[in-house]
Amino acid sequence: MLIRILGEGQFIVPDDELAEINRLDAELEAALKTSEDNFRQALDALLDKVREVGVRPPADHLEESSVILPFADASEDDIRDMLNEDGLIPG
Amino acid sequence: MGLWQRFTLIFKSKANKALDKAEDPRETLDYSYEKQLELLQKVRRGVADVATSRKRLELQLAQLQQQSDKLEGQAKAALAGGREDLAREALTRRSGLATQIADLQTQHAQLADQEEKLVAASQRLQAKVEAFRTKKETIKATYSAAEAQTKINEAFSGISEELGDVGMAMQRAEDKTAQMQARGQAIDELLASGALEDSTGTSKDSITLELERMASGSDVESQLAALKAEVSGAPAAPAIEAPAAAPVADEKQA
Numbered sequence: 001m002l003i004r005i006l007g008e009g010q011f012i013v014p015d016d017e018l019a020e021i022n023r024l025d026a027e028l029e030a031a032l033k034t035s036e037d038n039f040r041q042a043l044d045a046l047l048d049k050v051r052e053v054g055v056r057p058p059a060d061h062l063e064e065s066s067v068i069l070p071f072a073d074a075s076e077d078d079i080r081d082m083l084n085e086d087g088l089i090p091g
Numbered sequence: 092m093g094l095w096q097r098f099t100l101i102f103k104s105k106a107n108k109a110l111d112k113a114e115d116p117r118e119t120l121d122y123s124y125e126k127q128l129e130l131l132q133k134v135r136r137g138v139a140d141v142a143t144s145r146k147r148l149e150l151q152l153a154q155l156q157q158q159s160d161k162l163e164g165q166a167k168a169a170l171a172g173g174r175e176d177l178a179r180e181a182l183t184r185r186s187g188l189a190t191q192i193a194d195l196q197t198q199h200a201q202l203a204d205q206e207e208k209l210v211a212a213s214q215r216l217q218a219k220v221e222a223f224r225t226k227k228e229t230i231k232a233t234y235s236a237a238e239a240q241t242k243i244n245e246a247f248s249g250i251s252e253e254l255g256d257v258g259m260a261m262q263r264a265e266d267k268t269a270q271m272q273a274r275g276q277a278i279d280e281l282l283a284s285g286a287l288e289d290s291t292g293t294s295k296d297s298i299t300l301e302l303e304r305m306a307s308g309s310d311v312e313s314q315l316a317a318l319k320a321e322v323s324g325a326p327a328a329p330a331i332e333a334p335a336a337a338p339v340a341d342e343k344q345a
Contacts, residue, residue, distance in 0.1 A: 005258070006256050006259060007212065007260045007263070008208075009256070055250045059218035059219075060222035061249075062245075062246055062249035062250060063245070064245075064248040064252055064254060066099075067095050067096075067099050068095070069098065070098060071263070073201075073204075082101060083097055083098065083101065
């Protein structure tokens with residue numbers, strides 16, 4: 001699966017890693033409602049996992065990613081702003 | 092729905108809006124390519140802007156560091172002259188500067204990080220734009236307008252995502268640079284106001300003046316002591332040291 005980390009580019013992640021990535025994503029989602037520290041930890045864990053198991057596609061590879069992840073130094077507010085802007089999450 | 096799923100949807104809907112589509116899909120290709128080149132130019136200018144801000148910050152850091160070193164020297168001079176109050180004042184000012192310096196160093200690290208990411212993004216974008224150009228020429232040469240559509244959509248979504256990503260990275264770098272410029276302005280004003288004495292050394296701060304007064308003052312004191320000695324016919328200094336010398340004399344007697 002092709003995953004993009006905003007600001008870093010794309011990674012090809014083997015399908016058997018997806019379960020773990022989904023788990024880390026669920027943790028991030030939960031952390032979003034708690035504290036900035038929890039959020040930071042959860043985001044780092046998720047992005048680190050993608051960087052660790054992912055392989056870079058060739059520089060001239062042109063393909064849409066299946067998943068887009070926030071940039072590494074995104075704050076909780078950045079994420080909320082992005083999600084709220086289009087009205088997907090009310091409040 | 093997981094966080095990334097929502098995030099992906101939002102990002103893609105934004106990225107798709109970034110490139111307008113023309114009636115003839117093959118015209119869209121050329122138009123889109125123009126837009127890509129424009130963004131590439133913009134990103135390169137962005138890299139230059141961030142680098143300028145970073146260099147300015149480095150200059151200010153050097154000035155603050157110089158000022159801090161000077162205050163440390165003054166604290167030593169004041170202590171050597173027995174003026175603990177003045178040394179304390181110099182060290183207090185220095186610790187105020189240390190906070191500023193640490194703060195600027197953090198900002199500098201962030202800015203350098205943004206710069207590095209933007210440089211990498213611009214290199215990535217360049218490779219993708221080049222790949223798009225090749226694909227575009229192939230599509231135009233090989234397919235009819237109707238057939239081209241699917242191929243174009245593929246190339247299109249790949250490149251719009253990259254454009255969206257780089258566009259956001261640019262925005263973040265610009266925001267960071269703007270913050271930094273406001274911050275840099277404040278420090279320049281602070282330096283200009285004399286609150287942090289400027290490193291050109293044209294004006295003298297209160298600690299320097301006091302140290303100079305001390306130096307000329309102790310000069311007067313030593314001349315006075317010398318005069319007293321002449322008048323009384325006995326050296327002035329030993330009188331002050333006498334108590335310290337006493338135990339030694341006792342030992343000799345014992």
